[in-house]
Amino acid sequence: MASVGKILRRTFLIGSAAIVGGVAFGAYYVSRPAANPLKPAEGETALSPFVLIDQQGVTLFAPRAEMGQGVRTTWAALIAEELDVELNQIRVLHGPAAAAYYNSALVGEGLPNKGYDISDFQHNLGEALGVLGRTLSLQVTGGSTSMKDGFERMREAGATARETLKQAAADRLGVDRAQLKTENGAVIAPDGTRIPYTELAEAAGQIEPPEVELRDPSNWRLLGRSLPRVDVVGKSTGTAEFGIDVRPEGLKFASVRINPKLGGEMKGFDASAAEQMPGVEKVVDLGNGVAVIASNTWLAIQAVEAIDVDWGDAPYPPETDAIFSEIANAFDASPNSTMRDDGDVDTLPDGATEITAEYTVPYLAHSTMEPMNATALFTGSALELWCGNQAPTLVQIRAANTANLDKDAVQIHTTYLGGGFGRRGELDFGEIATKVAMAMPGVPVQTTWSREEDMRHDYYRPGAMARMRGAVKDGQAVLIDGKVAAQSCTQQAVQRYTGLPAGGPDKVLVEGFFNQPYAVPNYRMSGHSADLDIPVGFWRSVGNSHNGFFHETFMDEMAHAAGRDPLEFRLELAKAEHAPSAGCLQAVKEMSGWTGETPDGVGRGVAMTYSFGTPVAQVIEVVDEDGTIRIAKAWIACDVGLALDPGTVEAQMFGGMIYGLSAAVMGEITFSDGEVEQYNFPDYDALRMHNAPVTQVKILETNHHMGGVGEPGTPPSMPALGNALFDLTGERARTLPLINQFNLLV
Amino acid sequence: MATALKINGKQHQVDLPDDVPLLWVLRDEVGLTGTKFGCGVAACGACTVHIDGEAIRSCQVALSDVWGDVTTIEGIGTPDAMAAIQQAWVDHQVAQCGFCQSGQIMQAAALLAENPAPSDTDIDDAMQGNLCRCGTYPRIRAAIHDAASKLKEA
Numbered sequence: 001m002a003s004v005g006k007i008l009r010r011t012f013l014i015g016s017a018a019i020v021g022g023v024a025f026g027a028y029y030v031s032r033p034a035a036n037p038l039k040p041a042e043g044e045t046a047l048s049p050f051v052l053i054d055q056q057g058v059t060l061f062a063p064r065a066e067m068g069q070g071v072r073t074t075w076a077a078l079i080a081e082e083l084d085v086e087l088n089q090i091r092v093l094h095g096p097a098a099a100a101y102y103n104s105a106l107v108g109e110g111l112p113n114k115g116y117d118i119s120d121f122q123h124n125l126g127e128a129l130g131v132l133g134r135t136l137s138l139q140v141t142g143g144s145t146s147m148k149d150g151f152e153r154m155r156e157a158g159a160t161a162r163e164t165l166k167q168a169a170a171d172r173l174g175v176d177r178a179q180l181k182t183e184n185g186a187v188i189a190p191d192g193t194r195i196p197y198t199e200l201a202e203a204a205g206q207i208e209p210p211e212v213e214l215r216d217p218s219n220w221r222l223l224g225r226s227l228p229r230v231d232v233v234g235k236s237t238g239t240a241e242f243g244i245d246v247r248p249e250g251l252k253f254a255s256v257r258i259n260p261k262l263g264g265e266m267k268g269f270d271a272s273a274a275e276q277m278p279g280v281e282k283v284v285d286l287g288n289g290v291a292v293i294a295s296n297t298w299l300a301i302q303a304v305e306a307i308d309v310d311w312g313d314a315p316y317p318p319e320t321d322a323i324f325s326e327i328a329n330a331f332d333a334s335p336n337s338t339m340r341d342d343g344d345v346d347t348l349p350d351g352a353t354e355i356t357a358e359y360t361v362p363y364l365a366h367s368t369m370e371p372m373n374a375t376a377l378f379t380g381s382a383l384e385l386w387c388g389n390q391a392p393t394l395v396q397i398r399a400a401n402t403a404n405l406d407k408d409a410v411q412i413h414t415t416y417l418g419g420g421f422g423r424r425g426e427l428d429f430g431e432i433a434t435k436v437a438m439a440m441p442g443v444p445v446q447t448t449w450s451r452e453e454d455m456r457h458d459y460y461r462p463g464a465m466a467r468m469r470g471a472v473k474d475g476q477a478v479l480i481d482g483k484v485a486a487q488s489c490t491q492q493a494v495q496r497y498t499g500l501p502a503g504g505p506d507k508v509l510v511e512g513f514f515n516q517p518y519a520v521p522n523y524r525m526s527g528h529s530a531d532l533d534i535p536v537g538f539w540r541s542v543g544n545s546h547n548g549f550f551h552e553t554f555m556d557e558m559a560h561a562a563g564r565d566p567l568e569f570r571l572e573l574a575k576a577e578h579a580p581s582a583g584c585l586q587a588v589k590e591m592s593g594w595t596g597e598t599p600d601g602v603g604r605g606v607a608m609t610y611s612f613g614t615p616v617a618q619v620i621e622v623v624d625e626d627g628t629i630r631i632a633k634a635w636i637a638c639d640v641g642l643a644l645d646p647g648t649v650e651a652q653m654f655g656g657m658i659y660g661l662s663a664a665v666m667g668e669i670t671f672s673d674g675e676v677e678q679y680n681f682p683d684y685d686a687l688r689m690h691n692a693p694v695t696q697v698k699i700l701e702t703n704h705h706m707g708g709v710g711e712p713g714t715p716p717s718m719p720a721l722g723n724a725l726f727d728l729t730g731e732r733a734r735t736l737p738l739i740n741q742f743n744l745l746v
Numbered sequence: 747m748a749t750a751l752k753i754n755g756k757q758h759q760v761d762l763p764d765d766v767p768l769l770w771v772l773r774d775e776v777g778l779t780g781t782k783f784g785c786g787v788a789a790c791g792a793c794t795v796h797i798d799g800e801a802i803r804s805c806q807v808a809l810s811d812v813w814g815d816v817t818t819i820e821g822i823g824t825p826d827a828m829a830a831i832q833q834a835w836v837d838h839q840v841a842q843c844g845f846c847q848s849g850q851i852m853q854a855a856a857l858l859a860e861n862p863a864p865s866d867t868d869i870d871d872a873m874q875g876n877l878c879r880c881g882t883y884p885r886i887r888a889a890i891h892d893a894a895s896k897l898k899e900a
Contacts, residue, residue: 068842068880228839235844236835237828238780238819242845245779253774278763296762297783298770369784369792369845369879418782418845419879451785647839651885655842658881681789681877690870692883 014050014153014160018205022054022198025161025209026061027101027153048098050079050157053165053201058083058090058185063101064150065141065390066094066231067420068655069710070648073229075150077222077645082158082215084182085197087222092230097139097392097412105145114340114515116578116610139393142425142538144612144708147644151706152214159212167210168203169195177210226647231416243388243415246375248444252281254436255300256447257307258289260456261314261674262535266290268310274303283307284439291436297448305450314674315533323671324360327465327530330485335526337505340514343522345469345481352471352478355561357554359468361546361736363669364461364539365676365684370418371454374433377444382409383434384444388417390425394497398427402434421659422538426459427497455684456676459493459537460669462486462530466513466550472562477520477573482554484513484547485528489536512544512715516551517578517610518570534671540659541714544611548715549664549722549736552607556723557732565596566723567606567619574608580639580703581610584617587637587698592619603728609715614640614707618657620693620720622728629728630745631661631721634693638712641703649709650697656713657695662686664718666739666746691745749809753778754821764810768802769793771809772818780819780848784877791876794849795819801856803875819848822855830900831855834893842880850876854890863894 017024026049052059060083062075076092095101162182169187170177172195179190186194217224234240259266269290271283279299284291290307294300317323348354374387376399383403389395392412400407417424433447449457464486471479488509494502506527514525539545559569567589574582585608588594598604601624608617621633636653643649666685670677678684722733725742738744748759753776760771767786772778772795781804784792788803795804798814823829828836831851841847850873857864857872864872869887878886 068844070842226839228836229841231844232836232839232841233825233828235841235847236832236851237823237825238778238848239825240844241779242782244783247777247779296766296770296774298766298774299763301786367879369782369790369843369877371783417843419843421879448783451787651839651842651882654884655881658883659879662879680787681785682787685789686877686879687881687883688875688877689873689883689886691874692881695884 014156014209016160016164016205016209019052019054022052022201023164023205024049025051025157025164048101049095050154051083051161053161053197053204055198055201058085058197060090060092061095062092063095063098063139064146065388065414065417065420065424067141067388067390067417067424069652070229070645071141071146072231073227074147074645074648075154076230077227078150078154079158081220081222082155083162085185087227087230089185094414097396099139099393101139103140103145103149105149115613116515116517116581116615139391140425141390141420142422144710144712148613148706148708155214156212159214160209163212164204164207164209165197165200167207168200172203223644225645227645241415242370242418243375243386244370244373244418244446244448246386246415246446248375248377250443251375252293252440252443252445253295253297253300254291254293254445254447255297255304256286256289256291256432256436256449257304257309257453258286258457259311260676261311262457263533264314264674265312266309267312270308274306277303277306282439284436286432286435291432291447293436293440293445297446301450316674318674319672320670323532323534324463324465326532327463327485330528330530331467331483333528335483336488336529337507337510338524338526339505339507339510340523340525342524345479345522345524348471349473349478349522352473353561354469354471355557356469357557357734359466359550359553359734361464361549362667363463363534364663364667365455365458365669365678366421366423366539367455367684367686368419368421368423371449371451372429373446373448374429375444375446376433376437378403378434378437378441380441384411384413385430385434386413386415387430387433388415388420388424389430390417390420391427395427395430398431399434402431403438421540422542423458425538451681452679455678455680459535461539461545462489462536464546468550468554470554470558472558475562475564477518477558477562477569479522480520480554482513482525482550483528484510484550485530486546487532487534487536488529489538489542491529492536493538508543510543510547512547512609512611513551515610517581517615518573519576520573540656541611541711544609544711544715545660548607548609548611549718552609552716552719553722553734556605556719556726567594567596570606570608578610578615580700581608581615583700583702584608584615584637584639587700588617588619588635591635591637591696591698594619598727603724605720605723605725605727607716607720607723609712611712611715612708613705614638614703614709614712616653616712616716618716618720620717620724622721622724624728628743628745629725631691631693634695636695636713637698637700639700639703639707640709641706642701643699646699649699652709653697653713654695656711657717658687658692660714660717661721664721664736664738665744666737668737685746751812751816753816754818760809762809765808767805768795768807768809768812768816769804772804778818778820782845782848784846789877790846791853792846792849794852794876796852796856799856799859801853819852829855830896831858831893834889834896838885838889838892840882840885840889842882846876846878850878850886854886854893857890858894858897862898864890
């Protein structure tokens with residue numbers, strides 16, 4: 001076993017630790033051992049494992065939230081590629097909350113560069129700053145960062161484990177390690193004898209890991225290929241365990257109601273009727289809401305709804321119109337940021353035609369398929385918490401603070417997530433379940449929100465407005481001057497997570513706005529932060545989700561004003577600025593057979609957004625069917641630099657587009673009397689089998705850096721659809737959702 | 747008073763009020779968690795099970811109204827012995843988050859039992875009550891067509 005001192009001198013932070021009957025390979029936390037999820041015997045060094053081998057077999061740890069994006073499979077494949085194991089022969093677990101599982105890529109995303117234009121030096125700086133991720137204990141799945149984060153480190157973990165196991169075999173056989181090979185979970189001796197890793201694990205635990213080199217990608221056998229997902233059998237047989245499926249012995253079931261005037265107080269309540277209802281065991285006062293613990297979730301929901309509560313007012317204007325007036329007021333204040341300010345936008349170039357437009361998009365709910373829930377067991381001195389979540393270490397800290405326990409007394413079990421989209425990066429469901437379980441010590445309690453409670457207590461994608469001014473001359477864009485106004489979800493989230501006020505320029509408010517890869521000489525993009533207390537958070541693609549619509553609808557309006565084909569107009573501007581982005585536009589042009597002409601009754605629109613390091617272009621075709629408009633076809637091209645699993649990239653691109661189109665067509669959260677007016681799927685629906693377009697996806701790999709895939713499919717979908725509707729009807733879509741303006745098939 | 751239910755071929759005595767929906771009998775009483783809660787108002791299809799072979803939203807059927815034998819996702823196949831429809835779901839790598847897929851599979855199984863060679867329009871009509879927020883629809887469609895052709899060969 002390597003000493004901590006030796007490990008610290010190593011280039012890579014992959015170390016090893018002996019465990020009972022085996023060995024673990026993993027990461028140490030900064031300059032000292034992390035609290036060890038493996039609970040080593042006294043005197044042993046602690047580490048957070050990525051690879052664990054004992055007599056029972058090989059276990060890989062993928063400590064990232066599996067919410068559908070395939071991270072558990074591709075993360076495991078990074079390790080397996082170097083370790084030489086087959087994914088169907090091993091176990092893959094999420095593992096506990098641990099600081100050593102920090103996300104190294106997330107913090108680098110916060111750098112104030114455009115992303116597509118960064119040099120290698122800045123790229124490395126971003127990675128170095130990623131170390132902050134571990135000091136902040138950011139074990140977070142978000143920002144489409146998992147593969148950027150795990151790409152080097154997990155292959156190193158696999159290679160380190162492989163070479164250590166080979167050394168153990170070399171010592172046993174009395175041969176040089178270089179004479180040995182590895183294959184499917186075994187070391188192969190020169191005479192062809194197979195020694196399974198499980199037999200070598202105990203000896204390997206006593207060997208200091210040798211230095212390793214990573215294999216050349218030309219030798220990869222797993223990465224770059226579409227692999228069977230490790231979760232697909234469980235999810236096809238009803239055996240995959242989501243948070244709502246956790247069933248510890250003696251489990252009770254609860255449901256909750258928090259003030260629907262979000263952030264308002266609870267003045268009082270009368271639970272006398274609820275207390276008499278069948279199955280009810282306890283009514284819990286949560287301070288700002290109530291919960292009922294019962295023998296069955298449905299009985300708990302019925303009872304909690306029967307409680308008569310006197311709610312206090314919301315701390316924001318109670319009606320949608322007044323809320324958007326506040327957002328518009330933000331334009332009058334000085335900007336929170338101006339991250340792009342090229343040339344001179346205040347002077348209209350000679351002979352140029354000026355155009356202006358104002359856009360508005362609504363608040364949006366995440367609306368995951370699995371309603372918010374968590375299960376907690378509080379014993380007085382310790383807490384166990386089970387839930388699907390995107391931030392285990394933050395959930396752990398919040399639950400510990402709630403239960404007045406030390407962090408180490410809180411154990412987090414992260415299950416599969418029935419959708420995340422950013423919602424399960426929040427900490428409220430874990431905190432509420434903790435409070436409920438504290439009312440019944442020694443008994444595990446699962447707190448499940450009704451769909452209505454979930455829909456009406458989200459951290460919403462902020463409603464947003466944009467005021468755009470541009471100029472065209474000789475068929476070219478010569479000026480863009482844009483302002484976006486919305487609540488800052490970053491500032492609110494930092495305050496929520498840390499309790500500390502956050503300030504300064506918010507890059508997320510203007511992502512997808514200031515950093516689009518178009519060569520326009522006079523180009524200024526500003527973000528205005530609206531001062532409102534509506535709970536807002538990270539919704540798949542975050543700021544890009546509104547800015548993509550603003551920017552790319554306006555590009556269409558400029559192309560129209562310039563008398564140009566909207567695809568050629570963009571292609572010309574992108575070619576001069578960022579070749580991979582131009583490549584995506586060129587690809588959708590070819591895939592769709594774009595000519596700029598469409599038959600009567602057919603419309604086509606194009607849009608391109610660069611987000612999370614990945615440019616994505618989409619063409620959408622709409623068809624008028626006797627007055628009803630169907631979204632018939634779509635073509636998507638993305639450049640991810642390196643597609644570690646093309647099948648997963650394709651699924652994410654399509655899924656991201658459908659998530660965006662669903663919002664564009666019919667997604668809208670509105671407020672009346674301080675309460676959200678949408679309760680359930682009939683009020684807040686999404687695209688379904690019959691109205692989802694037939695789609696082709698093309699994956700390009702020319703981008704210099706690896707980009708994300710979970711989110712970039714979302715932003716361009718909304719403007720591409722709006723632009724297609726303009727092509728079909730001549731009516732410009734400047735406000736979402738589109739169902740309020742067009743007779744779309746729902 | 748206990749109510750008798752036959753679920754996945756096995757008899758159960760359930761001691762719950764008559765108006766508790768079948769969904770919550772399955773999940774919280776019988777321990778069959780493969781059937782999911784999504785909306786509670788028959789708008790998402792995540793809770794779809796079969797009653798006497800018919801696809802039903804179990805969130806809308808009160809315990810006292812269950813009129814026949816209940817089959818859940820656990821009853822049509824297991825990880826070691828999957829039904830043809832489940833194998834097609836695996837072959838086409840349908841699931842993303844996976845939360846809606848039990849309901850999707852039960853709906854698709856009922857479709858194929860009634861219509862062994864569904865057209866795209868038949869699939870649209872049968873499946874549009876089943877919501878998927880991840881957008882797995884193209885792979886669901888492909889898996890249904892594939893299962894239909896495999897079942898025809900068998």
